Structure formats: structure tokens, C-alpha cells
Amino acid sequence: MFDSANVHRLIHIDLKGAPPRISYFEKLIPLLVSHGATGLLLEYEDTFPFHGKVAHLRTKNAYTPADITKLHSIANDYNIIIIPLIQTFGHFEFVLKHDENRMLREIDLYPNALCPTHPDSFPLLAILIEQMMELHQNDSYLHIGADEVWHLGRCPRCQDFIDSQKMSTSDLFLTWLLKVTRWIKKSYPGLNLIMWDDMIRSIPLEKLKSGRLGDVVEPMIWQYHARKFDLPEGMFERYAAVFNGLWIASAFKGATGSTQFLPPIQHHINNHMMWLATIAEHKQQFKKLKGIAFTGWQRYDHYAVLCELLPVSIPSLCLCMRVIMEESFTEADHQIVSQKLGFSSLINVSPFPRPQVIEQGMNFPGHKIYIGVQMWSNFVCKYHAISNSEGMLGWFSDYMRARNFTNPVQVESIMNPINDLQQNLLELRNHMTSWMLEVYFEDTIEEWLGCFIDPLLDKLKNILEDCKKQILIGGRVRDYKKMDF
Incomplete structure (x- = not known):
């Protein structure tokens, strides 16, 4: 199901507010590859070295172009791919928090969502994408985000547009999405696009087909629950009928509370087991499966506090990768991963309630x-x-x-x-x-x-x-x- 030849295993690194030093990646990437990773999904936000008209978006300790070149070099040494992720609609706080870009907010008070009908929105987004692709020109994929677009269609300009075109807010979402993806595909022929799927889950099949969305992008279906997923009926069938490929996204950290500091590993193991069960249940539709992204959110959004730090979550990540690699989780799997990370006993998958005895002997990076x-x-x-x-x-x-x-x-x-x-x-x-x-x-x-x-x-x-x-x-x-x- 997750064989190396056909299906990618991407490690999502959420960089907003806590970018690791490149020297840490030099230690981390070999470990990830040894546990089955085939790629990195890098969510930059303000840690990307934006310049020129958008230099104000760059945070103090943003990576340099040389850093990104070095990261590609490390990835090439270990034969893994890199997929950059740039938000193009929702979760646009890192752009819209700045006074220079405030006029592009969907609602003036809230910096969450970009207004799709403002004449300056697309030109700004195009600059961001162009600069990102300058440093990722040899990469085959780009993830365009597009999740959780709150307050969609709420500004007067958008409301007038919706009324004049006799469309719904989901139509407005698709209009913007198609505009962005068609421009990217035209500007970068051969580049494959991925998006988070939550905003299209309930859109009828006819609408998804009418815009030929499947020609320009592939959805990444994210679910972080440990029990049966609450997804719209027939969603997998609709996606399989529209898109040329499907991706899924699980979580190894950052999905169980905005102030969580230690990942509840058993929850994340169960999340991956539930994904295995879901794929088995919809095996016909998942013949189009391109890969899985193990997401590791560092903040719930740009303004939230840091949750589980990346090094704290390495045991959780490696155990979750083992679940996917073996399509099960046994005591032997638990023991193998624990030994590979240097633990003197089994990794504690239930770190709560505290206090607890602190584990010993581990030797993984961080x-x-x-x-x-x-x-x-x-x-x-x-x-x-x-x-x-x-x-x-x-x-x-x-x-x-x-x-x-x-x-x-x-x-x-x-x-x-x-x-x-x-x-x-x-x-x-x-x-x-x-x-x-x-x-x-x-x-x-x-x-x-x-x-x-x-x-x-x-x-x-x-x-x-x-x-x-x-x-x-x-x-x-x-x-x-x-x-x-």
C-alpha cells in the first residue's frame, strides 16, 4: 500500500516561528530516511527569504538562499524530494498582519484570509510564488495550502461579485483556486500542485468537474482523529472521479491542543491505524494514492504559541512511520523503533498524566x-x-x-x-x-x-x-x- 516505488512518505516540517538550523537538518534527514521518509513538505510562511517588494514578510531568522540550496543538497544526498508549501488563500496571517497588506484582508479586523476580488491580491501572490520557485525550480511539486478559508465572501466587494455572478461562496473559492492554479501551471509547465482538501469536501461532483479542477491540482485529505473520520458521504468517490491523484495527511504532533507540549503518541499511532483502515475500506478510490504527509504543526496558526517542539516529537514521528511502513503496530515494531532511537526501554506512548519517570538512553537528534x-x-x-x-x-x-x-x-x-x-x-x-x-x-x-x-x-x-x-x-x-x- 505504501511501497517506496509508488507512494511518497512526506515529513511535514512547519517552520513558522521555529525554524531549525540547517545543521539540525543534516542530522535529522538521515534519521528520517532510515525510518522510511521519501520527502520533506516544508511550510515556510515568514521563514522564506522573501526580497524586494515583499522583503517585509521575512522574519529576523529567515533562511537564506544559501540555506535552501544547502537543504536541497542534503536531500539529494539521501535521494528524497522537497515540496515547498505556500499559502494562497487562508492562513495568510504572515502577509496580512503587515500594514502594507492590510487592504487585502477579506475582513479588515481579521488577518486570516486574502480577499479574492481585490485587484492587488493576485499580483502580490504571484510575486510570492515566483520568489519561492526561484529557489525550488528543480522541485516537481508545490503545495498551495488553501485550507480553512474563514469568512469567505464576506467583504462588500466579494458580496457584490457573488451577487452579480449569481454564485455561492464555494463558487467563489473555486474561481480563485482555478485562477491561481491555472496561472501556476502555465508559468511552470510540469509542476505538480497539491492542496489541502477541506474547502472542497462538500462541493458537488458536477461543480468539481465543470471547472476541470482535476487537471491542475491534487487534493491532500487531512484527518488527525484517532477514531473513525467524520467526512462527507461519497467524498472519496467524488475525488476519485475528478482528480488524477490523491494524497492523505496524518499527524505526529501539533494536532491535539494548541498548548500541547508532549505529543500523546498513542493518539497519533491510532490516527495512522485509522488511516490504514480508511484506505482499506476505500481501496478502489485509493488506487490513485500518491503519498502520505506526516504533519507536524508547530503552531495552530501564525498567532498561536509554540506547541510540541520538533525534537520532542521525533519518537512519535518514527513510531507513526513504522505503522505506515508495516501497516500495523505490534510490540515488535514498538521495540524496533525504541532501539533505533537509543531508548533503554520502550518509548512511552502515554506521557500523561504527569508526573512520570523520565526516559533514559535515547540518542536521536535533539x-x-x-x-x-x-x-x-x-x-x-x-x-x-x-x-x-x-x-x-x-x-x-x-x-x-x-x-x-x-x-x-x-x-x-x-x-x-x-x-x-x-x-x-x-x-x-x-x-x-x-x-x-x-x-x-x-x-x-x-x-x-x-x-x-x-x-x-x-x-x-x-x-x-x-x-x-x-x-x-x-x-x-x-x-x-x-x-x-
Whole structure:
């Protein structure tokens, strides 16, 4: 079903806000290939080296043209393909957040979707695609995104267009999609186009056929659930009747919560098992299967916080690839992948609830970050345990502290574990800074620490300051009747 000769296994690398150093790819790509990967699906957003009129889209630590050339060189050494991904409709925040491009929003307040009827939308998009293809001119595929186009057809210009053409919002979507894909196919003959499928799932067969959409693009059907997929009836049959090829997309991280920090691996294993069952159920339609993309979202969108870091998710990815390669998941599969990644025991596929014993012996690229995030999650659990302890709730509540009515004996019993936890977190912060520098640029490290470790350190600091204050006061008020209730 997923034989190397006919079906690609793409690893989706979501680069927005957390681009790994190219030196990390030099270590990562050989590992991915050894587990069955045949390609990378690179979602750049603002990490691409845009220039000229669109240089303002480029983030501080965007890749350089030399970086992308180097990445292609590494991929060529290991005989894998690279597919760049550029959004062309929805999830356009990295463009529309800028004041220079605000007029192209579908709704002025929201930077999510590009207005398809604004006269400047297509020229801007054409520049982005041209610049991307300059650095990907030898690649055979381009992924054009096109998922989750929220607020479609809501601006006055679009509404007037819809009314004048007597069309629906789905017609408007197809009109833009065909305009973009036909231009790309004409400009880059031989280039194969892929799109996310969610916006066309419920479009009738006749409409899909009438625009000859199947001549210009192939859908990538994404589903990240661990149970039976909730998809429109007859969708696979419609797709098979329209398109020359089909792709599917599973998830190995970034699909179970916008603030998730450790992937629930069993969920992702089950997601891949469900894909195997779905393909078996629709085997006639999936004779056109071109490949699978193992998606690994780094943020839920451009404005969301970082979720599971890529190195933290390598065990999940390798186990999921094993499921697809073997079309099953057995204890032997579990053991083989664990040993290949250097684990001294089986990879823990159920990392929650925390705290849990931290795994040992792994040696895959970025494994120190994997250890560090588990340490942090255990410390968070320790903090919650202290915060909900009898000592905190019974003798050191906000109410009692505000009235300086505390017992130094109880305060000291609270202060000691809080102080220990603070020291542990400060030590971990130093280690994570060093470990993450091997993989990421400084701004990614600053964000991760600022979102996860530093807020907890601030809470601990405030509690310790309150403890010291209460000890200094030292029981000057002993009669609760004298309190100013």
C-alpha cells in the first residue's frame, strides 16, 4: 500500500516561528530516511527569504538562499524530494498582519484570509510564488495550502461579485483556486500542485468537474482523529472521479491542543491505524494514492504559541512511520523503533498524566530537548501539587496573606519546597537554553522559555516574596478577631 516505488512518505516540517538550523537538518534527514521518509513538505510562511517588494514578510531568522540550496543538497544526498508549501488563500496571517497588506484582508479586523476580488491580491501572490520557485525550480511539486478559508465572501466587494455572478461562496473559492492554479501551471509547465482538501469536501461532483479542477491540482485529505473520520458521504468517490491523484495527511504532533507540549503518541499511532483502515475500506478510490504527509504543526496558526517542539516529537514521528511502513503496530515494531532511537526501554506512548519517570538512553537528534520538556512538565505538576496542598490552602491562602494572618511555622513548610522548585527550574532553564541552541535560533528559545518556564518562575518568585514578608511580620497579629474583615 505504501511501497517506496509508488507512494511518497512526506515529513511535514512547519517552520513558522521555529525554524531549525540547517545543521539540525543534516542530522535529522538521515534519521528520517532510515525510518522510511521519501520527502520533506516544508511550510515556510515568514521563514522564506522573501526580497524586494515583499522583503517585509521575512522574519529576523529567515533562511537564506544559501540555506535552501544547502537543504536541497542534503536531500539529494539521501535521494528524497522537497515540496515547498505556500499559502494562497487562508492562513495568510504572515502577509496580512503587515500594514502594507492590510487592504487585502477579506475582513479588515481579521488577518486570516486574502480577499479574492481585490485587484492587488493576485499580483502580490504571484510575486510570492515566483520568489519561492526561484529557489525550488528543480522541485516537481508545490503545495498551495488553501485550507480553512474563514469568512469567505464576506467583504462588500466579494458580496457584490457573488451577487452579480449569481454564485455561492464555494463558487467563489473555486474561481480563485482555478485562477491561481491555472496561472501556476502555465508559468511552470510540469509542476505538480497539491492542496489541502477541506474547502472542497462538500462541493458537488458536477461543480468539481465543470471547472476541470482535476487537471491542475491534487487534493491532500487531512484527518488527525484517532477514531473513525467524520467526512462527507461519497467524498472519496467524488475525488476519485475528478482528480488524477490523491494524497492523505496524518499527524505526529501539533494536532491535539494548541498548548500541547508532549505529543500523546498513542493518539497519533491510532490516527495512522485509522488511516490504514480508511484506505482499506476505500481501496478502489485509493488506487490513485500518491503519498502520505506526516504533519507536524508547530503552531495552530501564525498567532498561536509554540506547541510540541520538533525534537520532542521525533519518537512519535518514527513510531507513526513504522505503522505506515508495516501497516500495523505490534510490540515488535514498538521495540524496533525504541532501539533505533537509543531508548533503554520502550518509548512511552502515554506521557500523561504527569508526573512520570523520565526516559533514559535515547540518542536521536535533539533528544536533550525531549528530556528537558519532560522535566519541565514534571516540575509543573509539582507546582500544582504544592499550590493545592493543605499547607497552601489552609494556612497561606490569598485571604490570609492579604491580612498578614499567617503562622511562620506553616510558612516555612511552604517556603522550602517552593525554593527547591525554583532552583530546579532555574537550572533547567540554563540547560534548555544550551540544548535548544543546538537546534534553534535565539528568538525561538526566547519565546519557548517566555511562554512556559518564565511564567512559572515568576509565580514562584511571588510566593517566596510573600513567604519572606510573612515571616518578617512574624505573628504580630495573633488574634483573628483583630483582623480587619
